[in-house]
Structure formats: C-alpha cells, structure tokens
Amino acid sequence: MKETVVDTPPKRITAVHFGVLSPNNIVQQAEIEVYTRELFDLDQGRLPKDHGALDRRMGISNNSSECQTCHGKLATCQGHFGHIRLALPVFHVGYFKSVITILQNICKDCAAILIDDTTRQRFLHELRRPGIDNLRRMQILKKVNEQCRKQRRCLQCNSMNGVVKKAGPLKIIHDKFRWSGKQIVEEKVEFDESFESAKGFIPDLEKFQKKAMDDLNPLKVLNLFKRILASDCELLGMDPREGRPEMFIWQFVPAPPVCIRPSVQQENASNEDDLTVKLTDIVWTSSLIKSGLDKGMTIVNLMEQWDYLQLCVAMYINSDTPGASGPGVPAKPIRGLCQRLKGKQGRFRGNLSGKRVDFSGRTVISPDPNLKINEVAVPDRVAKILTYPETVNRYNKEKLKNRIINGPDVHPGANYLVKANDTGKRYLKYGNRTIMADQLQEGDIVERHLEDGDVVLFNRQPSLHRLSILSHFAKIRPWRTFRLNECVCTPYNADFDGDEMNLHVPQTEEARSEAMNLMGVKNNLITPRNGEPIIAATQDFITGSFLISRKDAFFDRAQFCMLCAMMTDGDEKFDLPPPAIMKPVYLWTGKQVFSAMIKPNKECKVVINLDAKNKTYQAPPNGYPPDMSPNDGYLVIRGSQVMCGSMDKNTLGDGKKSSVFYVILRDYGPDEAIKTMSRMAKLCARFLGNRGFSIGISDVTPGNVLNSKKDILVEKAYSGCDDLIVKLKEGNLETKPGCDEEETLEMDISGILSKVREEVGEICINELEKSNAPLIMATCGSKGSTINVSQMVACVGQQIISGKRVPNGFQDRSLPHFPKHSKQPLSKGFVRNSFFSGLTPTEFLFHAISGREGLVDTAVKTAETGYMSRRLMKSLEDLSMQYDSTVRNSSSGIVQFQYGGDRLDPLDMEGDAKPVNFIRTWSHAMNITFNNDDRALLPYEAIRITDEVLQPLETHIAQPDSAMERKDDGTYESRLECVDEYESERVFYQTVRDFVHSKAFGLAELRSRRNLRKVLTASEADDAEDDMDDDATAADVIAVNQVLKISEKTLREFLSQCLKKYEKSKVEPGTAVGAVGAQSIGEPGTQMTLKTFHFAGVASMNVTLGVPRIKEIINASKTISTPIIKATLVNNADERAARMVKGRIEKTHLEDIVFYIEDVYQESRAYLSARLDLKTIENLQLEIKVEDVARSIWQAPKLKISPQDVSIVGKDRIRVYVPDIAEKDRRKTKSLADSDMFYRLQHLQRVLPKIVVHGISTISRAVININDKKQKELLAEGYGLRSVMNTDGVVGTKTKTNHVLEMRQTLGIEAARFSIIDEIAETMSQYGMSIDPRHIQLLGDVMTYKGEVLGITRFGLAKMRDSVLQLASFEKYVRA
C-alpha cells in the first residue's frame, strides 16, 4: 500500500549540477580497468573474463550471479564503473563543436587567447556582471569568438593564425596561411620548403602543395589545450575550477556498469548489448595502436587505426554521428548512449516523463443516458481486477469481512489481504477465506474490488486539454464496456464508433479526494479556454428537448406526470403547476415540463432568469420586443418558469454562455447544474425512446414546387456562366481589382453557383414539413445543417478541391467526357443532382475527389497539430501564477507582472472575456428581490447608492497621479499615463458604475416621456420640495414603474453580486496558467481544417489561414507565405489619391511602362532603345519621368552600366549603349571581341525589362481595399514595412504588417508582441473559435519576454530555458 503523503521529505534536492569528467575522475570512479576484448573466460566455464567488458566487478546483469565488488544481487547492486585507457587521445563527439570554437579562440602555437588586453577586460567585465542569464552569456561568448577569428597574428608570440575548420567527420584543420595572400611571409616560405625533400620522391606532390594545411589531431589539440591559462578559460565560457578545455578530449573512456547493458543468455550463446560490443571494439583498437606504438608500425596503418578508434568512440556516444555511416560501416545502426536518451521511447520521454502504470483498464465505450453525468459504468469483470486498498476500521469491518468471504471470483469481493503487522500479501483465491475473514483486525488492509461510488479517473487519447481526463464515480454494471452519459462526450471528444477509453483507480484517500475535487466532472463543466460550458446536452438530448418544448406540444395530466417521473426515476416530489389549458381538458405545455425540470418543487432553491436567442431566431417586426419572435425563437425564463421560446443548441448545448445549465451553474453551483442535466438526459432519452425519431426516404423526397423551380434556377445559372465565358473569350470581361481575367471568371462563376445552391436550398427548407426529421435536427442544432438537408433533397452543389473548382486532370479538361478548355459548371465539378436523385458518373467522381481530399486532410492535420500542441505545452508548461501576482517560469523569470493584465481567470468569465454579464445579473437581481410594495428609486438616488457602495473600494486604490492636474496639450509627455497594478480593478468599478448610470439615464428618459421630472441630480430633487411625483397622474407613475422600477434592494443586490463575481473570478496563486494556456491554443488547433488554407480574403488578397498560419506565427518564421502590409491612407476617400500612393508603393518593372525595347546595331556602336508608354504611366498615376527611368537603369545592381552609357532621346526614348571593352581586357578575350559585344547586348536585352523603375522592390503587388468603415486603405503584398511607412500619403503610425519579425525589426519588441496576439486571435476568429485573450497574451509574452522574438521551436526554447532537464524532455538531448 502506498504511504500517505508526508509534507516533510527526508531529503530535498535543491539543485542538479552537470560538469565534465576529468581523466582523473574517470580513473578514480572506476573499479577496474578494462583491457581485454574477450568477454568470457572459456577455461573457467564461460564466466565473465576478468578485465573484460563484462567483468563481474562492474556489477551483474542476471539473477544467478553476484557482484564481486559489493556482493549484491541484481536488485541491490546498482553497478560500478570501469575505465578503458586509450592508447591515443580522441575527440569526444559531444564536445567537438566546442573544441573547434576553443581552437578558433586561441593561438595555435602558444595557446594564448587571441584578444588584446583592453577588449579582454571589457568582455570579462560583461561576463562577470551579476545575475546574467545564459542567453546573454552565450551572446557574449559568440562575440568573443568573432573577435578572435579576426585576429591574424598572435598577440603574444606573433605567429600566424588562420582559419580553423572542420574537415570531414571528426577532423580539424588549420589553414594557417589563409590571410597571407601573395605577400611573402617568412613562415610560409619555411613551410613550403619543408616539402622540398618529399617532392623529390613523389613527383605529383607539387600540385597539391597549395592545399597543404595543418592537421590538428587530438594529440596536438590536447597539448595545446593543456597550455591554456586558467585565466583565459573564462573567456572560453568555462570555469577553470569546474573543468578545463583538455577534458573535452578523451584519454580514458568510462565503462558503464554491466546492469545498464545486460547480456541476453540464449542456450550456450549470449547476445550482447550494443554498448558492450562497442566497448570491446574500442579496447581492441586501442590495444592494436598500443602495440604498434611499442613495436613500430607504418604511419598510414597507425593513422587508419587511430581514425577507427576515433570513429568507435564517436559511435559509442552517438551512433548517428555525421560521417559515421558510409562504406565499410555495418548497415544496422547501433544504439549509442545518445540514442538511449533521445526520442519518444528514449529515457526522458519514455521512462521519466511518462511511465506505465498499474490499476488501470481499457475497453470500448458505449453510451448510457440512465447514468448520472458524473458516473461511469464499469463492467463487473473489470471491477474484479481493479482494486482499492481499504483499511479495516470499526465501521467497515463487516463489509470487508463479506468481501473477503466472496474472494476474487465473485463481484463485490477482494483479491488480496495485507495484515497490519505482517509483510507480504495474501492472495484470497486459495486458503480458507472464512477463517481469514474471522481473523480480520482493524488496521488490516483489504484490496477489495471496485464498487459503486469509488472514485476513478477516466481518459481518452489524445489528451489535448485538461478535460481529457476527468474523475467519475464508478458504477458496476454487467457486460463488457465502459459506459458514460453522452453529455460528457464533448470534453473527451469521444463517440461510440469503437472508441476505447482508459480508466485509472487512485489508490489513496488523498488521491481520491484530490481527484474528486480538482478533476471531478461536476467541477469541470466549463472549459478554461473561454469559460463556456463544455459538458452540456448533445445530439439526441437536444432533439428531444426541442420536440418537447415546441409550441404545439401539449400533454394531459397522465403524460405530464409520466414525463416528470421519467426525468427523476420517480423519487422526487413534483409540485404540479396549474395547467396551461383548462377547457375542454386540462393540458400542460412542453415548456412547463422544462420549468418542472429546472425547479421540480418549492423546496428546490433554483430560481433562474434568462433571456436568450434560439438558434433560428427570427426577429419580430419593428417595434416589438424580441420575445414576440414569430417562430418562437426567443427563450425567456423568469423565476425558473419558461415563458416562451424553445429548447435547442443555444439554450442547452455546449459552448454557449446563454445556456440554461450555465446559468444554474453560475448562480446555484455545480451540484444543481449536474442534477438538472441528469434529469434532462433521462427525460430526453426516454421521451425520444417512446416517441421514436427516425428518417426515411420520404424525408428526403423533394416536392413538386422544388423540382420545377430548381430546374429553372439551375438553367438560369448555367446560362449566366456561359455568358461570362463568352465574355472572357471576346476579352470583354471586366477584371476585378488585383485579378486577371481568368481569376475574375472563376470568382464570378463560383458566386453564381453558390448563389443558386443557396436559393434552391432555401426553397427546399421552406417546402419541407415541420415534422421532417433532418429538418428538425438542423433547426435545433443537434446534428447537421440546413446545407446538409438541402444537399440530400435539392442540390449537392459545387465540389471544391484545394479552394478551387475541380482542376484539369487530363489535357486541358477535367475528364475526357467534356470538350477541351471547357469552363462550364458541369465540367468543373458542379453537382446539380441531389443525393436523393442520384449523381451522374462524372458528378460522382468529382464528389469522391472532394471527399478524398477531406480524408487526406484530417490524416495530415492530426500529426501536424499534435506536434504543435506538444511544442506549445513544452514552452509554456512551467508558467504559474505566484503569490505576488506575477507569472513566472520555473527559474523565477518574470513573464507577466499580472496574469492577463487583470489577474482574472478565463474560466470565470461570464461575459465576453469580462467577469460579469451585467444585463443578466441585473435582471436576476431584479427578479429575486422584486416586491410590489418597495419604493422605486429616483434616478439620482440610484446613482448616489452606487457611489456609496463603490467609493470606499475605490479610495484605497486611487490612481497615484490622479491628484495631479494634467491636460492633454498634444505633447507626448502630457499623454503619458500612470498605470499601476490596480488599473484593471478601477476599470471594472467604472464599468459597473457606467451600467447603473445607463439604467438611471434610461429611467430619467422614461420619466420625461411620461411628463415626470427627470431628477438626475440631488439639487433637482431639492427644488421639488416634498413628493416629486405629486403632480403626476397615478397612471403615469405606474407605467414608469412597470417598465423600469429600481428598488434599493434590487440595486444593492445587483452591486453586491457584481462585486462578489469579480472577486471570485481572480486567478488563485499557484494556478498553472501556462499549461492551461497552451492547451487552450493547441486544442482548438485540432479542429481547424487545413482545407481552407487559402482563404479568399478581401480584395482578392489571399491570406494563409488555419494551422499553417498558426504554425508560422509561433515558429517566428523569417519568411511567411503571405506577408501583407496594411497601410492607412492620409486621404482615405479619394480613389485617385489612393491610386497615386499605390503607384509609389507597388514595384513597377521597366517592361510595364514601355512600348518596346529593341536592339539597334550601327557601324560603330550598338545599343538598346526603349520607348516609354507615357499614357500608361499617366493612367496608372505613376510619378515617373524619363530621367527617373534612366537613373534607375544605371543604378540597377549587378549590371554595371555607367551613367554615360544611358542617354535620353526626345521625351520618351532611352538608349542604353553597350560600351566598348577596355583595351587590356580585350587582349584577354581577343578571339571573342565582336561576339562579346553581341552577347552582352543580348544579355542586357533579357534583363532590362525586369529592372524596377519605381516603387518598393520588395512589394510585388498592392491593392486598394475598402474597409468596414467605407474608408480606402492599401494592402501591399510583400516585405518592407519601413519603406511603406515612409511613403508619402501613408499614415505611418497606422500601418502594420502581418509579419511578426518585421514588426520587431521596424517597431520594436512591444509591437511584435501585439502583432503576435492580434494575428493569432484573428486566425482563430476566422474559424469561429473563441479563445480568451489572456491565453494568447501569455503566449505572446512568452515569445517576447527575452527581448527578441523567440519561436516555439527547439531553437527558441533553448534560448528561453537554461535547465538541461527541461531541454532534454523536449528535443535537445545533446548539447549542440
């Protein structure tokens, strides 16, 4: 049995320290030296050989033997290290890069650092600054390295230093004379001379002499490193007390304990672990070299052996070292030390972050509406295996005795018995259970079967958010599946098409209570993503509720009683309401059933008030209140009585804050909410079971009207399309801004076709009966949409493949059934048939193509979003709210000073990211306090009472500078505001006040309309002596009171509720805001389709959306697929002005504004002549003159045209001469002299048209767009925010781009943060997914709090984190 939790752990780990092993350490920690490659001693009956890789002094790997060092068995001996002495030093692959860096930093002769003293002091000063973080330190070290690489001569010994670089795998060379050039350098001469004697023997050598460089082999490097001064180590990023550079080079290899590389015995052979094999390899090679050094061997042979040793050691550490594979290397990759740590199955992710567990089960799930919301049905055969250890006490002794007698095979039984003063368990299958039961004592522990009411955890993968694992109460039931109430499908995203789910049984009382209170279903009815309910009615429940609550549903007493009995299992008292219809018979309405469901009897305290629009709300004619909706589409609940409106997705479903359950939850707590929800589940399931709800062919048969109208409409659309096609052929098609003709045609045709589908669909919906099953489902929102219905009945519509009509799969046509170049609707995937009438073969194929695309899309999407979620989680997981209200990461770095800027929890947001829904709170307060005898307040009194309540709260958080007199005189300083940590609180109080004021003003307005005094101020009240309403008629007073009566009780109740809700919605310290935020952004990602990844945005500008866009933003990509700069114009009304600015921004090529560019050959010269099209320039509002064009030609990069060669002829001609080639150059290319000129002219003619003559070269296209406010703005495609901002006619302060990194470069880090937040919010909103802004802000802050934009990738993360373990649990296993 697990120990109960103790709060005083015996040892507390405060820090983990990583360092480098010195050769001395390696030898000292070793128990033995390994120097023979034999593993077993065949003379001694296959015992492991002494000093072999399996020496028993390094521990053991099987159960039969004993460790020779500590004499422990396999379970007790943790193993002991050995070591191998290498004959020659080798590089350590993990430190290879660092070795190169260090070599670059030091002189290759005297090992002194290549920095002069002053710079050195400066760097040291920077490095020693206290509280410096790792990111900063790395930056300094990088600068040191840059500085050193520039130094060509050592400052100490004046020897030459060139470029140090990697040459092939694990080889370093030093190009000593790289900088010498043609100068004659003494050392170089000396170096060259050293080859003289060799040249005599090898004649070919001279050719290669130029490439001769210094080979820095490990031995040389080792000796260099040893000479590095301790004082220099600091500049190399090392602490000489902890480790020195020479430790990066291995002279000894530690041999790990045998137990981590166990051998597998098979009959009389054994299979060795990869590490063991590699160790013997190393030992063998090393011994070969050693004997070679002792007895002599050829240099070539020695070098070969050394290289092999080097490779072996590298493979041992990291088997996918670059260069390790290749010819002569065994094909099967071995599992080196790195590979043991890496990846999903590696040590970190496979064994440390996640483990296999006991007391868990998994099986298929199925639905059961008879269960309560927070229950799960566990099959009895599962319950007999999963156990809970219950300690015997006075109260449960009898029960547990019974369990023991029942034993493991009968359900409420037990599997094991643990006696209090006895170690070991007793299995209850064997032995005399009656005796054991008799001997049961208090304090014994019985591992009893799972029983009704036990707390279990229930989970479905993928666990994308915290609601994917919830705690339920077990209910033991027959058969084989786990069963759950359908309402709880949404958080798990489960359905019953064969899904399996996991179940875990917490094993201690603490764990149970924690599970119940933190993960319990009833405490997780709402999602922390935005505070919307997530556990609510689904599918059939909504259909059932809708059918019951429809206007024409009436029940007699017997039926009404039955419905009431159904929803409660007949064990709750019901106060029958008076019938809605008395004559000729008593009849109750369906809405009364729901009133009874919300509040069954007088004892029930639930009194809710709610106004909500239904899913299909039709507004009443002007001047009528919304509850007069002609289709009964406005739900009004007063005092738990349903007044009007029906129950559908908007009033019962998930994701709606206007839902009945949400209101109950907010006002009366989760217990009442789940009770009501359970009642609803039972009622609807049973009602629908009795009534029956089915679909047949008659439900999808179109009527006569539809059939006739449909053909007319479709034919009309077809001819419309034909007209367009004809227009295109004749060239008469008027293009849309920013589109060519083809694009315009496509847009127009799609418009026509989608319109006809809509029209036909509308007719179809109107024609269907009210009892039509698919229509009922679509109207109440339980499943499907009206489009789906009309696809079945009327017309399937256009098939879309990657955002376009069906593409051409054959030559110039989509299928060989159509003529070539056909753009008719039919040949491009328009399906005019319905699923009922049946698709033609071509239509069927088009539909299948489109369907397949969807399937592929989902498959691709899951992998993509899964990885995105993981990355988000890994970079935000350690952020939590602290007691000082800051959000910090695990190394106490501050990410936010206040969570979300206001410390409010998104979970408790009642309004749209606001803590209180004032309108609902007001009507609720009014309803629960209403008393006809109460005096109505006058407007000024309402304002006074509000101030009375709010002012004491406000005084102690008064703005520090509010006393100062400030006036906005336009200067920057005068507009600076002092913002402190109470800003958000002040704002909240102000909004409360504003709301009450709006009510008071409303009341005043009402009074004046009824000829009463407004009385908005106290002085006004004083004027009117005693009773103000004396002179008014009683009728007027009553009328005002009936419309809006504010009593003091109401107002005070309202204010206290608002303040209470605000206080309750603050984030508790310790909340894992980061993890919740990551899930809130990652989880909706899985619901986004990649399909619409190019969305036809405004003005034909395509913007990347969906998962690819989110990925771009959080990766902080340098290049994004659709960069768009949005520029506000100074003159946003005039078309011409806009066109002019557009001309200034959009890049214009020479070819766009010329009639021709021709080559002209004359006797003495040749030139290109271009004639400008001045009219076009004029039309395009371009501000270009001939001179400008000439200038841009000679300024064009890379062409090297001199200004003299460009001449202007007349007012619109430009000549570009090809100059004669200078004499000395000509000599070189004598034979080609003439053709040279020709070729150069040809070349020029090719490149000249593409010269940018005007505009910003990085902006490929600009489009004038008319925004929501009917103002013109400019959308520019491309980079160059800075240039656009500085363009005349653009308001620089209101110009932004969707490219985060460019915002960072141009406007700074705060702008980048805002841009990240805006872009993510925008992308999410495009898919109708609401995420609380606080989550996105947190992500934005994490990406920017280090001062630069860090992507959520392994590179960005490495800059955010210093902890090795945190990085290892992500993707950085090896230091790079």
Next chain:
Amino acid sequence: MPSATNENGVSESSEALQEQIVDQEMADGEFEFEGEIDPNKIQMLPGASEDGTAASFRILQEDHTLGNALRYMIMKNPNVEFCGYSIPHPSEAAMNLRIQTYGEISAIQALEKGLDDLMELCDHVEDEYRKAVEAGEYSTFEP
C-alpha cells in the same frame, strides 16, 4: 437519513409498511399465491411526505408490463394528483412508482386501490374473454 437507510437506500420504516400490505392482501384471502412471497417485492423509497399523501415505491422484478398498466389504473383514481413510474436502469430489474394524492387518501391506499382495480380489470377481461370463447360466436380459420 443515513441511519435509517439500508444498502438499497430504502427506509426501514417501509418494511413495516410492506408487511402491512402483504398482511392485508393475505387477509382478503382472495388469492392463492404460488411459490414463496417475497416480502421485499415492494419497498418504499425515502423522501415521502410526512402525511403519507406522497410517496415513491420500488417494485422489484417488474417492468413496463406492470408499470404502465398500474400507472394507468392509479391515474384513474380521482383522488390522485400525480402518478408516474420509471425504470431507473434497464440492467436493474426494478421499477419506481411515484404517487401524490390530493390529500384525501394516502399514497399507499392509492397504490392498493390501483392494484385492486387492476386485478379487477384483469379478472373482468378474463371473464369476458372466457364468456366469449364459450359462447363460440366467432369464426375460425384454418390456414
């Protein structure tokens, strides 16, 4: 509540009630039971009103066959305000029945009357059926 509730959530006082019911039915002496009588066949659920005009019963080993017919008969009683039955879970052989009267009679009386009436109805139907069969005024059909 906890002390007065046994494992099925049925109040103990209901056992006395059941005996009373069974006794009465025995005293009427109209039926002959075959096999054993289960004294727990009808249990009273907690939450009955104090004056006994409203109560819920659990009838074991019964389903809609009895439930709907019984509910129908009880609803016919003009003294009954509310009567409904429910099967809490299909894998449990039990049926819950709730009766609320206007206050003239107790819920138990209403239940008894309902059972009696139902039996009478069944007897009547059987009698009529037998009479009709014996009268033989029906056509037969051999396939």
